[in-house]
Amino acid sequence: MLKFDKLSLNVPETTKPRVVIIGGGFGGINLAKKLSGKDFQVVMFDKQNYHGFWPLLYQVATAGLEPDAIAEPLRKLFDEDYEDFHFRLVRVTGVNPAAKTVQTLIGDLQYDHLIIATGTKPNYFGNQQIQKYAFPLKTIPEALNLRSQFLQSFEQASITKDPATRQSLLNFVIVGAGPTGVELAGSLAEMRKHVLPGDYPGLDFSQMNIYLVEGLDRVLPPMSPEASEKTHQYLADMGVNIKLKTLVESYDGEIVTFKGGEQIPSQTLVWAAGVTGSLIEGLPPEIVARGGRLPVNEFNQVQGYSDIYAIGDIAFMKTEKYPNGHPGVAQPAIQQGQHLAKNLRRQFRGEKMEPFEYFDKGSLAIIGRSRAVADLPGKMHLSGFFAWVIWLFVHIYYLIGFRSKLIVLSNWIYRLFTYERGTRLIIRPFVRKEDKAAQEFVEKNEMS
Amino acid sequence: MLKFDKLSLNVPETTKPRVVIIGGGFGGINLAKKLSGKDFQVVMFDKQNYHGFWPLLYQVATAGLEPDAIAEPLRKLFDEDYEDFHFRLVRVTGVNPAAKTVQTLIGDLQYDHLIIATGTKPNYFGNQQIQKYAFPLKTIPEALNLRSQFLQSFEQASITKDPATRQSLLNFVIVGAGPTGVELAGSLAEMRKHVLPGDYPGLDFSQMNIYLVEGLDRVLPPMSPEASEKTHQYLADMGVNIKLKTLVESYDGEIVTFKGGEQIPSQTLVWAAGVTGSLIEGLPPEIVARGGRLPVNEFNQVQGYSDIYAIGDIAFMKTEKYPNGHPGVAQPAIQQGQHLAKNLRRQFRGEKMEPFEYFDKGSLAIIGRSRAVADLPGKMHLSGFFAWVIWLFVHIYYLIGFRSKLIVLSNWIYRLFTYERGTRLIIRPFVRKEDKAAQEFVEKNEMS
Numbered sequence: 001m002l003k004f005d006k007l008s009l010n011v012p013e014t015t016k017p018r019v020v021i022i023g024g025g026f027g028g029i030n031l032a033k034k035l036s037g038k039d040f041q042v043v044m045f046d047k048q049n050y051h052g053f054w055p056l057l058y059q060v061a062t063a064g065l066e067p068d069a070i071a072e073p074l075r076k077l078f079d080e081d082y083e084d085f086h087f088r089l090v091r092v093t094g095v096n097p098a099a100k101t102v103q104t105l106i107g108d109l110q111y112d113h114l115i116i117a118t119g120t121k122p123n124y125f126g127n128q129q130i131q132k133y134a135f136p137l138k139t140i141p142e143a144l145n146l147r148s149q150f151l152q153s154f155e156q157a158s159i160t161k162d163p164a165t166r167q168s169l170l171n172f173v174i175v176g177a178g179p180t181g182v183e184l185a186g187s188l189a190e191m192r193k194h195v196l197p198g199d200y201p202g203l204d205f206s207q208m209n210i211y212l213v214e215g216l217d218r219v220l221p222p223m224s225p226e227a228s229e230k231t232h233q234y235l236a237d238m239g240v241n242i243k244l245k246t247l248v249e250s251y252d253g254e255i256v257t258f259k260g261g262e263q264i265p266s267q268t269l270v271w272a273a274g275v276t277g278s279l280i281e282g283l284p285p286e287i288v289a290r291g292g293r294l295p296v297n298e299f300n301q302v303q304g305y306s307d308i309y310a311i312g313d314i315a316f317m318k319t320e321k322y323p324n325g326h327p328g329v330a331q332p333a334i335q336q337g338q339h340l341a342k343n344l345r346r347q348f349r350g351e352k353m354e355p356f357e358y359f360d361k362g363s364l365a366i367i368g369r370s371r372a373v374a375d376l377p378g379k380m381h382l383s384g385f386f387a388w389v390i391w392l393f394v395h396i397y398y399l400i401g402f403r404s405k406l407i408v409l410s411n412w413i414y415r416l417f418t419y420e421r422g423t424r425l426i427i428r429p430f431v432r433k434e435d436k437a438a439q440e441f442v443e444k445n446e447m448s
Numbered sequence: 449m450l451k452f453d454k455l456s457l458n459v460p461e462t463t464k465p466r467v468v469i470i471g472g473g474f475g476g477i478n479l480a481k482k483l484s485g486k487d488f489q490v491v492m493f494d495k496q497n498y499h500g501f502w503p504l505l506y507q508v509a510t511a512g513l514e515p516d517a518i519a520e521p522l523r524k525l526f527d528e529d530y531e532d533f534h535f536r537l538v539r540v541t542g543v544n545p546a547a548k549t550v551q552t553l554i555g556d557l558q559y560d561h562l563i564i565a566t567g568t569k570p571n572y573f574g575n576q577q578i579q580k581y582a583f584p585l586k587t588i589p590e591a592l593n594l595r596s597q598f599l600q601s602f603e604q605a606s607i608t609k610d611p612a613t614r615q616s617l618l619n620f621v622i623v624g625a626g627p628t629g630v631e632l633a634g635s636l637a638e639m640r641k642h643v644l645p646g647d648y649p650g651l652d653f654s655q656m657n658i659y660l661v662e663g664l665d666r667v668l669p670p671m672s673p674e675a676s677e678k679t680h681q682y683l684a685d686m687g688v689n690i691k692l693k694t695l696v697e698s699y700d701g702e703i704v705t706f707k708g709g710e711q712i713p714s715q716t717l718v719w720a721a722g723v724t725g726s727l728i729e730g731l732p733p734e735i736v737a738r739g740g741r742l743p744v745n746e747f748n749q750v751q752g753y754s755d756i757y758a759i760g761d762i763a764f765m766k767t768e769k770y771p772n773g774h775p776g777v778a779q780p781a782i783q784q785g786q787h788l789a790k791n792l793r794r795q796f797r798g799e800k801m802e803p804f805e806y807f808d809k810g811s812l813a814i815i816g817r818s819r820a821v822a823d824l825p826g827k828m829h830l831s832g833f834f835a836w837v838i839w840l841f842v843h844i845y846y847l848i849g850f851r852s853k854l855i856v857l858s859n860w861i862y863r864l865f866t867y868e869r870g871t872r873l874i875i876r877p878f879v880r881k882e883d884k885a886a887q888e889f890v891e892k893n894e895m896s
């Protein structure tokens with residue numbers, strides 16, 4: 001299979017305006033859903049065939065949920081009552097604004113409206129060594145790789161002869177104390193307390209260390225100081241080693257070296273320290289704003305264009321209330337997608353577009369069972385059990401697709417009463433490509 | 449991680465008899481469970497960290513179930529009330545009967561009783577070309593690879609320019625009409641009817657062909673002629689092309705050539721045509737019996753040894769009723785594991801061992817919803833809805849672990865009312881290593 005010389009995009013000709021959406025994330029799918037009807041032909045490109053509910057990705061990494069619980073096939077989201085919708089599993093390689101075409105490896109496609117909803121990717125700030133050895137956590141394959149890495153670390157720690165190697169296998173360093181880093185650290189701490197000692201009776205889990213490293217002066221910097229403080233206290237109670245105002249200088253797969261010289265031996269460094277926009281070739285590089293984002297006006301039009309839009313994490317919309325752009329979470333993407341659909345309809349009817357305004361529904365983060373923090377509208381701050389219940393309901397409510405909701409709900413209820421986690425299967429081979437000894441070991445041993 | 453020079457087996461010294469079990473399949477886990485107590489130290493080796501419920505593996509391949517629904521971590525199976533049990537995720541490389549040691553890459557281990565429960569692997573009958581290009585279906589990674597292959601075939605068929613390529617992508621050839629082949633063919637036929645047309649509205653599914661190829665003169669040869677006949681009828685009704693008395697001569701990844709010269713262009717050939725025992729180095733090759741199995745006496749002792757046993761699919765126990773050995777299904781493995789545990793206890797108490805006798809509980813196969821066949825004890829044959837209900841209950845009953853049962857049950861109930869299948873996420877990259885164009889495509893396109 002995969003003969004790209006024999007493939008073509010195969011999108012039917014149309015007299016309707018063609019809306020091309022690059023990316024099936026929160027922004028892309030909400031836009032596409034609201035465009036359903038007779039006015040537009042809608043084409044969506046994504047390099048994955050599914051939409052992921054990324055706020056729960058850390059649960060896949062810690063074996064709390066399986067991938068199917070947090071993802072829905074894009075084809076399934078749009079398969080009914082949506083005649084002129086066309087999903088194509090292909091990566092966009094560029095855009096030609098002058099010709100109004102999107103370029104892919106298997107052909108170009110003319111657009112009337114182009115929406116860039118490509119989101120972000122990890123930002124290693126140019127450090128190629130870290131990029132090579134660190135574990136990112138932005139996609140489902142990455143979450144499964146990280147899960148295998150965690151589980152294999154415990155397996156290996158169980159049978160190592162060398163105490164220094166064992167310690168290095170049991171030191172987990174998470175860089176970046178945003179929501180992903182905090183939730184991952186909390187989840188690992190709960191596993192250490194409730195799950196792992198039963199699975200690995202031969203290991204002394206007082207030797208397992210979870211380091212959460214943050215360059216700024218508090219955890220959860222996007223949230224309120226109240227939420228940060230409470231989260232810090234929760235994590236400390238759960239035995240997470242928090243290192244604030246600390247930057248990673250280098251990581252060679254064995255030793256984490258911090259700026260200032262301190263070193264921690266660790267086989268596992270998770271990189272959750274920052275993101276940068278997933279840009280597309282063909283737009284003028286000089287317009288790109290901070291964080292690799294595309295500057296847009298209040299209608300989400302990319303600077304200099306009236307037919308190219310950016311929504312979600314890739315968009316940088318400077319407003320009075322959000323001088324640094326909107327937070328890189330699901331809500332702005334969802335709202336921009338829905339709003340842009342309305343504006344495209346307005347254009348279609350010859351009406352004026354309306355400016356986007358972000359409605360902040362609040363922020364949530366979960367640290368562990370019965371431990372969450374919430375910043376609600378009106379400067380209300382919650383923490384503890386009640387925030388945790390809100391977190392549960394909000395996440396279940398927004399999870400897309402009936403089946404996922406049911407599975408996530410039943411898994412949570414089950415875990416609520418048993419502390420048992422989901423499956424801990426090592427189903428993916430994972431060794432670093434550069435690691436010849438590991439490769440050899442796997443080949444000889446077929447361990448994975 | 450994975451520094452094998454720094455690893456050791458790390459099994460504590462003991463004065464109890466040490467039972468070493470190679471393999472955590474049906475035989476191995478039932479033996480280990482029944483040995484729990486104060487008499488033995490039990491060490492289990494497996495190259496996977498989970499026990500799989502293989503009769504449902506085809507469901508993983510057709511996206512009906514996720515891996516976690518059919519597998520349980522081995523450590524979880526034995527984590528409670530079983531003090532002197534030691535699981536090691538490592539592959540056994542050989543056995544030295546004279547020294548009474550088992551060899552692994554990270555060290556040797558002395559045994560008092562050695563139990564070989566390694567099961568089987570696909571048998572390509574020496575055809576290396578088929579081995580290179582065919583898709584086996586014996587492990588979870590293989591089932592996930594096959595699932596990705598199915599889904600990617602439909603994605604590619606949706607966007608191919610060339611009708612011949614499209615047909616080749618939509619021809620699925622399953623070789624071997626044993627339970628795996630039959631159940632996979634039936635499952636694909638149901639997807640073609642109820643699921644795929646909704647997901648791929650641009651594809652004409654009357655072009656999708658499912659070929660089920662069998663060398664013998666009937667489908668399901670291990671079952672009764674009545675079951676074969678009914679199964680044949682069900683499959684034909686569902687539109688499966690059955691080719692009996694047909695052998696595959698060659699497959700180059702593009703064209704299946706049968707003995708006699710007929711050819712079918714196909715990008716997907718599933719190999720379910722036969723198995724051979726997963727043998728271990730160090731036992732005399734001349735004792736190996738047909739099907740690569742180890743000949744055992746009525747106590748499951750391997751020919752020529754009193755302290756080495758084989759159980760399950762790898763064991764060849766010739767009896768009056770079963771001159772070709774027991775069928776290669778779960779029940780003989782389960783019963784032999786449980787029986788051997790009793791015999792080891794008898795030995796421990798200085799009593800005589802008792803011969804194994806297989807209690808045939810019957811055979812079952814499922815072809816589709818409300819369509820199954822059953823050979824029950826007493827030469828009773830059932831088919832249709834009632835056989836299907838029995839199939840459901842038997843499989844749920846035997847699924848190991850509370851959580852798996854719940855998930856499988858809820859998935860089934862859900863599917864029963866909606867015809868919806870589970871998730872259809874392409875989460876694993878898969879291209880043939882030999883296929884340079886495909887590699888290039890993936891690298892350029894990051895399609896997977």
